[in-house]
Amino acid sequence: MSERGGGRSTDRFERKREAILDAATLILNREGVKGLTLGVAAAGVGLSTTSVTYYFKRKDDLAAACLMRGIAWLNAAADEALKAPTPPDRLHLLLSLHLERLSKAATGEGPAMPSLADIRALNNPWRGEVTEAFMKLFRKVRSLFDAPDMAWLGRGRRTARTHMLLEQLFWAGAWLPKYDPEDYPRIRDRMFDILVGGFATEGAEWAPAPAPLAELAAHDGTESGRETFLLAATRLINARGYKGASVDKISAALNVTKGSFYHHHDAKDDLVVACFDRTFEVMRRVQRLAMAQAGDQWTKLSSAAAALCEYQLSEFGPLLRTSALSALPEAMRDEQVAHSNRVSDRFASMISDGIAEGSIRPIDPAIAAQMLNATLNACAELGFWVPGVTQKAAPSVFARPLLMGVFTR
Structure with a gap:
């Protein structure tokens, strides 16, 4: 699932643009939209700020491009996962693809996955465009639950579970670095086991005490x-x-x-x-x-x-x-x-x-x-x-x- 596939990856303009996005994504993840500037991104790839403006006119152009690239990758992963026959199979494949992606980033075999937490920090119209793209991704991941034997799950609860699942993907980027990338497949299996089997033993009831x-x-x-x-x-x-x-x-x-x-x-x-x-x-x-x-x-x-x-x-x-x-x-x-x-x-x-x-x-x-x-x-x-x-x-x-x-x- 390459982000640089096809003949365009051989084009000099596209290669340089991708290199800028790679550097900018690292800055975005570390310092947020607030800390991402054209000058800092330019320094990351050995260019002048003026050179970077040839590819991205404004700071928000660059930040939005980083976020859109990440959303595009997740869209492709969701498309692949939805080819699996059942909701659990789809979830397992989505987790596999995402952790494989994070593993490649951790070992330097691929670019970092951008954190999508800072979309609100963009100015309009960029914020609106990125938000719209994210909403399309959200609806696609929600269709993971589409199956005859899941018809009992109403739209609101399906939406809530999709929000929870996506949060697991996003937050994993914060705690996975404590593990070696070679352990990510094992972690994937444990995450999947928790998501499907829950915490409760067989026969346990959901009866939490009233909240004070x-x-x-x-x-x-x-x-x-x-x-x-x-x-x-x-x-x-x-x-x-x-x-x-x-x-x-x-x-x-x-x-x-x-x-x-x-x-x-x-x-x-x-x-x-x-x-x-x-x-x-x-x-x-x-x-x-x-x-x-x-x-x-x-x-x-x-x-x-x-x-x-x-x-x-x-x-x-x-x-x-x-x-x-x-x-x-x-x-x-x-x-x-x-x-x-x-x-x-x-x-x-x-x-x-x-x-x-x-x-x-x-x-x-x-x-x-x-x-x-x-x-x-x-x-x-x-x-x-x-x-x-x-x-x-x-x-x-x-x-x-x-x-x-x-x-x-």
């Missing part, structure tokens, strides 16, 4: 104003991206002055970090409450997942999407990824304990925890993908398919 949302969001006195500020900022960043969530817009949403913003935070990067800190603290609070309740580890884990899904759609939510990571300077980003990994590690411990006691089936705890983390984070956008979904329905619509199997009723 007010307790999860509780803040006293002096912290309530800061919480309100961070929640407004989180909502804007999730909706419009780092670039679109300006200090003016955050202040206007709260009807406060810009001075109030700088009273809380020295710079916008500090605000993003504070929003991530809030996110991880809520997740840790949920984990602590779940671990303290009665019952086996399956009950505790499913209750934690359900609580976080409800929280995302509640008046207290959402939590900050991991897509905001690309906007942070590298040192800050690494620190927040470390926080995320600690949350995943605690989920992994709960899964390991469940496997030991027999309430969770034997799965890879580390991989399962990353996949759970990705699902819970992606739930922040469930209302966009499934308009009208209620807070109470969110756990069964979005968390249950991962925990009990994506093809399970």
Whole structure:
């Protein structure tokens, strides 16, 4: 599945254009749209900025071309996967193609896969064009579920499961580098096993404990104003991206002055970090409450997942999407990824304990925890993908398919 197939790959113009895109994709993945400039991309291939403008007139031309190339590859992978006869076969082939692609990038045999998390940071008309291309990809992946024996799965739930599946592909790029590329086929098999078989043992029921949302969001006195500020900022960043969530817009949403913003935070990067800190603290609070309740580890884990899904759609939510990571300077980003990994590690411990006691089936705890983390984070956008979904329905619509199997009723 070459991105440089046919006679065009021998053309000098196309070869140079592809080299620029290769270099720019690495910058885009590392620093986001905000950090991608024509000058930096030019330096990556030994050209002057003026030379790069021969291929891409503006920065957004270059960023959009990187993203569109990635979407085109995923479209081709989805086309190939849809040739398989059954939904599980299609999922297995899509995972195989994607991890093979990431493996080639990791070993230098192919260009990096662009992160699609920063589409919102593009200006129009580029943002609209890339978003439209992504929506076409989304609909194609959703057709993975098309089969007579899947007719029971309604459109809304099918859409939710597609959102969850794509999030697994995108987030895998963040945690796969801890493994050797030669292990990717084994990881593919474990991801597939988790997606199809879920976490639950045979006969287990989906009966999470009620979520104490007010307790999860509780803040006293002096912290309530800061919480309100961070929640407004989180909502804007999730909706419009780092670039679109300006200090003016955050202040206007709260009807406060810009001075109030700088009273809380020295710079916008500090605000993003504070929003991530809030996110991880809520997740840790949920984990602590779940671990303290009665019952086996399956009950505790499913209750934690359900609580976080409800929280995302509640008046207290959402939590900050991991897509905001690309906007942070590298040192800050690494620190927040470390926080995320600690949350995943605690989920992994709960899964390991469940496997030991027999309430969770034997799965890879580390991989399962990353996949759970990705699902819970992606739930922040469930209302966009499934308009009208209620807070109470969110756990069964979005968390249950991962925990009990994506093809399970």
